[in-house]
Amino acid sequence: MQLSRRTMLTSMAAMATIPRWSFAAEPRRTLLAYYSYTGNTRSVAERLRADIGAQLLEIRMEEPYSADIRQAAERSKRELETGELPMLLGDPYDISDYDLILVGGPVWWNTVAAPVMSFLERTDFRGRNVGLFATYALTPSHYESNFAAQAHNASFLPALMVNEFDIANGRSGDAVASWAMRTRSKGGPKTL
């Protein structure tokens, strides 16, 4: 009978004399940052967190948007047009402990929602793998390219775009689960 690689490595480790220096495999860590105004992106983020086992970070603003969606829409449009992006709570974020950063948000005005833009502007992604996911009503439009331009020093994994009607009708689960599986292999805990 052939021993599995894991069994072989486990017995080799047990037989080995204890070295002077031992190098424990550091688990790779994943941060899942998201912004959500009406809850769609939050539901995707929570599903991903359950599947991937990431640390969850909700992107929150110093001055949240009005609950009146028309006022929120006007303000966010102005922020995106002028580039005067909202200040965030907890900023600046230290992502140095994480190898893989997942960033989610809604499509607003054909692009990345202003709080997510703000998060990207203030975070240094150099040397990090970034997986972006977004929710939208009609079309993701320029979300992905504008995201990549803002977080220009990151390495990107394939993106996940989820239609809000699929979320409402319970049809997004498979796409989210399969993205989680592919993404986990890039950043989940190292296994032998």
Ligand SMILES: Cc1cc2nc3c(=O)[nH]c(=O)nc-3n(C[C@H](O)[C@H](O)[C@H](O)COP(=O)(O)O)c2cc1C
């Ligand atoms: C201010 C605003 C602008 C939006 N602009 C777009 C858009 O340009 N294209 C689109 O497909 N959906 C657009 N939407 C719909 C959202 O992308 C969609 O409802 C998303 O799932 C909301 O995510 P959330 O519930 O996490 O906030 C917009 C919604 C808001 C509130």
